Amino acid sequence: MxxxxxxxxxxxxxxxxxxxxxxxxxxxxxxxxxxxxxxxxxxxxxxxxxxxxxxxxxxxxxxxxxxxxxxxxxxxxxxxxxxxxxxxxxxxxxxxxxxxxxxxxxxxxxxxxxxxxxxxxxxxxxxxxxxxxxxxxxxxxxxxxxxxxxxxxxxxxxxxxxxxxxxxxxxxxxxxxxxxxxxxxxxxxxxxxxxxxxxxxxxxxFAEPVTETIAWADGNTVGNIDSFGIGPDGAGIQGFSIPGAWVISDYIVVYKGDGTEVTADDIETCNSQGGTPDDCMIALDATFDVTYQPADRxxxxxxxxxxxxxxxxxxxxxxxxxxxxxxxx
Incomplete structure (x- = not known):
């Protein structure tokens, strides 16, 4: 056989x-x-x-x-x-x-x-x-x-x-x-x-993903912000990566320190003051929520x-x- x-x-x-x-x-x-x-x-x-x-x-x-x-x-x-x-x-x-x-x-x-x-x-x-x-x-x-x-x-x-x-x-x-x-x-x-x-x-x-709130000031320390701008869903991050992890979030909305979303007016005000986007977001005490699968999984x-x-x-x-x-x- x-x-x-x-x-x-x-x-x-x-x-x-x-x-x-x-x-x-x-x-x-x-x-x-x-x-x-x-x-x-x-x-x-x-x-x-x-x-x-x-x-x-x-x-x-x-x-x-x-x-x-x-x-x-x-x-x-x-x-x-x-x-x-x-x-x-x-x-x-x-x-x-x-x-x-x-x-x-x-x-x-x-x-x-x-x-x-x-x-x-x-x-x-x-x-x-x-x-x-x-x-x-x-x-x-x-x-x-x-x-x-x-x-x-x-x-x-x-x-x-x-x-x-x-x-x-x-x-x-x-x-x-x-x-x-x-x-x-x-x-x-x-x-x-x-x-x-x-x-x-x-x-x-396969496992329940982790959702973490990250301060803008720590964004490029915890991971890497690829791009930031105004979209149909408001100001947000497109393409955020965390080393070794699997980021499930696609378009990530950014919030001010008071919990409201960052708007186009906030971005325009920041631009008129001559600051960089990072300076503006840090001044607004901005945060964003990221959903991901940790690297150890x-x-x-x-x-x-x-x-x-x-x-x-x-x-x-x-x-x-x-x-x-x-x-x-």
Whole structure:
């Protein structure tokens, strides 16, 4: 049974291994380049270090982003090209008549397929994610934004769960549709929708976010104020970041010391006096409320996301084991 599974998956496994090897070789080269640049621009920096830090992030940001996107696409492709055809190929070629009439039961046949093919897909994706996490270590430490959606989903534990989920999803869709091309298309669509829902709907609510009132005078000490101006909702901050944390607040309204919102008239009065926006806001004793997930919840969120993916994979595998002996003839 193991030999048969290898014969059937040999071509897919070899070309996938070739792609993984090429990406791994690039990551090893990238890791050496990142560490050398980090030493020159950050560790050994003596003057204009802020400019050196920006140059460092600009140099490697785009490359790491592309690798992260590739790692996010990997599980979806494995689900479509490995999981979906696992049973539909047997049905369309008619080989199921031979395989399922031997002494090996359908349940055992599926279990071996899941362990070997599913296990290889998880190892491929998970190993690549760990290599990326190691390669990007100095960059991630400097940028300190591990909760950023693409970074979070492509590092550490989450990709292991995504690979397993995508494979079992493709398998179950193949069992239900019994058509390879249909199963592949549905698998890709459903998995992409799941990733979007996880990042934008589910992940922000893994734990109750923290809401903190910050004085304007401390704004650039606690975090970083990206921009400030007048919008439809009044005077507010667009883009506030806290190192290592996940700021959920989008547009943050600014309040004066008496609890009322800062208005356009307040800004005009400040401008007429010739002060800077910071001076004006400090004079008004301005504050703002920020809702965020603290940095120390990162590993908790990683484990929750991994557990969610594994739980859904177990449910999908159960559907496959229930369905296979009942109606696939």
């Amino acid at each position: 193991i030999w048969l599974t290898w014969r059937q998956m040999r071509a897919q496994t070899l070309w996938t291994a070739g792609v993984i090897a090429a990406v791994a070789a690039y990551l090893l080269y990238l890791a050496a380049d990142i560490r050398e640049s980090y030493r020159l621009n950050i560790t050994d920096c003596t003057t204009t270090c802020d400019d050196a830090a920006h140059a460092f992030t600009d140099q490697f940001g785009s490359g790491l982003l592309m690798i992260s996107l590739l790692l996010l696409a990997g599980p979806a492709l494995i689900g479509a090209f490995w999981g979906a055809p696992l049973i539909t190929r047997e049905l369309e070629t008619g080989t199921h008549r031979l395989v399922w009439n031997q002494s090996i039961t359908r349940t055992r046949w599926l279990a071996v397929k899941l362990m070997i093919v599913g296990g290889v897909s998880v190892l491929f994706t998970g190993g690549l994610s760990l290599l990326l996490t190691w390669a990007a270590g100095p960059y991630d430490e400097l940028v300190n934004s591990r909760f950023e959606p693409l970074t979070f989903a492509a590092r550490d534990l989450a990709p292991f769960g995504y690979a397993l989920l995508a494979f079992t999803l493709g398998l179950v869709v193949g069992v239900l549709t019994r058509k390879t091309l249909v199963a592949m298309a549905v698998t890709l669509l459903v998995f992409v929708v799941f990733q979007l829902l996880m990042a934008n709907v589910l992940r922000p609510h 990162y590993w908790t969120f990683q484990r929750i996301e991994l557990g969610t993916a594994v739980g859904l994979s177990a449910l999908l595998a159960g559907i496959a084991f229930w369905r296979l002996p009942r109606g696939l003839n």
